Amino acid sequence: MTGYGEASRELHNKRFKIEIKSLNGKMSDIRFKSNTSLKDKEIELRRMIHENAVRGKFDVNLNIESTEAENDDSLNIKLMESYSSRLKEFADSQGLEYGDMLQSIIRLPNIIQLNDEGLNTEEWSVVKSMTNEALEGLMTFRKNEGVSLENDVLNRVSNIMSLLKSIEPHESSRIINLKERINRNLELYLGKDKVDENRYEQEVMYYLEKLDINEEKVRLEQHCKHFTEAVQKEKIEKGKKLSFISQEIGREINTLGAKAQHSEIQQIVVNMKDQLEKIKEQVLNIL
Numbered sequence: 001m002t003g004y005g006e007a008s009r010e011l012h013n014k015r016f017k018i019e020i021k022s023l024n025g026k027m028s029d030i031r032f033k034s035n036t037s038l039k040d041k042e043i044e045l046r047r048m049i050h051e052n053a054v055r056g057k058f059d060v061n062l063n064i065e066s067t068e069a070e071n072d073d074s075l076n077i078k079l080m081e082s083y084s085s086r087l088k089e090f091a092d093s094q095g096l097e098y099g100d101m102l103q104s105i106i107r108l109p110n111i112i113q114l115n116d117e118g119l120n121t122e123e124w125s126v127v128k129s130m131t132n133e134a135l136e137g138l139m140t141f142r143k144n145e146g147v148s149l150e151n152d153v154l155n156r157v158s159n160i161m162s163l164l165k166s167i168e169p170h171e172s173s174r175i176i177n178l179k180e181r182i183n184r185n186l187e188l189y190l191g192k193d194k195v196d197e198n199r200y201e202q203e204v205m206y207y208l209e210k211l212d213i214n215e216e217k218v219r220l221e222q223h224c225k226h227f228t229e230a231v232q233k234e235k236i237e238k239g240k241k242l243s244f245i246s247q248e249i250g251r252e253i254n255t256l257g258a259k260a261q262h263s264e265i266q267q268i269v270v271n272m273k274d275q276l277e278k279i280k281e282q283v284l285n286i287l
Contacts (some may be wrong), residue, residue: 001056001145001285005137007130010067016126017063020049020134022142024285034062035110041119045131052135053142054237062127076111098180106145138255146286150231153242153282156275157224160249163272164220167213167256174262178211211259220252239286244282 009018028050032042049058083105092097103257105111119127227245230238253276257269 001149002143003053003056003141003145004139005134005139005141007133007137009126009130010127011123013067014123015065015067015129016123018130018134019059019061019128020053020131020138021059022053022056024136025055028053028055028058030058030060032060032062034064036062036064036119037110038062038119041124045127047137048128048131051266052132053138064123079108080105083111093142137253149282149285153279153286154228156279157227159275160253160272161221162273163226163268164217164224167217170262170264170268173215174260174265178261196259201219211261213256213259216255216259220249220256223249223252239283242283242286243280246276246283249279250276 001022003022004229006017006019008015011017030046032038032045038045045060049060084101087101088098088106090096223245227242227249230241230245250273253269253272256272257266260266260269268272
């Protein structure tokens with residue numbers, strides 16, 4: 001599921017900020033970007049994110065910058081000169097006044113440099129606290145999206161159930177049409193006087209039993225109810241289970257379509273498939 005969370009803190013002369021963005025993903029894929037060393041901390045951060053957010057593609061951006069220059073080496077003078085030169089060129093080309101560019105330049109990326117010495121105990125505590133706060137924001141974002149997803153898939157399952165019930169009025173005419181077609185073919189290719197009536201009735205009954213759709217209807221209804229129950233359960237990770245159930249729903253719908261041999265029922269099956277495809281698309285967004 002998509003989500004976003006951020007948090008920031010200040011400690012002594014440093015400003016900390018973390019952003020966590022998530023996209024849909026079958027596995028847990030976490031990518032870190034930071035301007036400081038996390039060699040001994042990255043595994044712990046990955047564990048925190050995985051335990052809270054379960055799975056998805058995560059972009060984690062941790063930025064630590066100084067709020068004041070500690071010494072002469074903390075200012076990237078060459079980069080400041082480069083920014084200044086480019087800003088002046090742009091101002092000249094646009095006919096703009098230079099003004100006081102220093103305040104603007106000092107806020108540009110990488111102007112104030114930090115010694116990349118990793119995180120001390122106090123800083124690490126701040127980063128963990130920030131990470132938990134950002135994860136809470138991300139999960140709240142996901143839950144809000146989840147409410148919309150839940151309403152959508154439940155509505156579509158309900159539509160499939162309604163379409164299933166709409167098959168019933170066509171079933172009697174379906175059987176009549178099948179029998180009439182068999183009789184027409186029999187008279188056309190063999191002639192009824194050449195057929196044993198008892199054997200003929202047995203074969204017709206066998207054929208109609210092979211095309212009976214009651215079992216598929218019962219199983220489809222059960223799968224839809226199972227899907228609804230799975231969605232409504234208080235469980236964080238349910239996307240894979242819903243995917244499996246939706247496959248079973250699709251199997252029964254396809255069998256209904258193959259057996260129907262009735263134009264109105266075929267149209268109902270097409271509408272069911274349309275609803276199911278939209279359910280499958282949404283299930284990909286569910287954890």
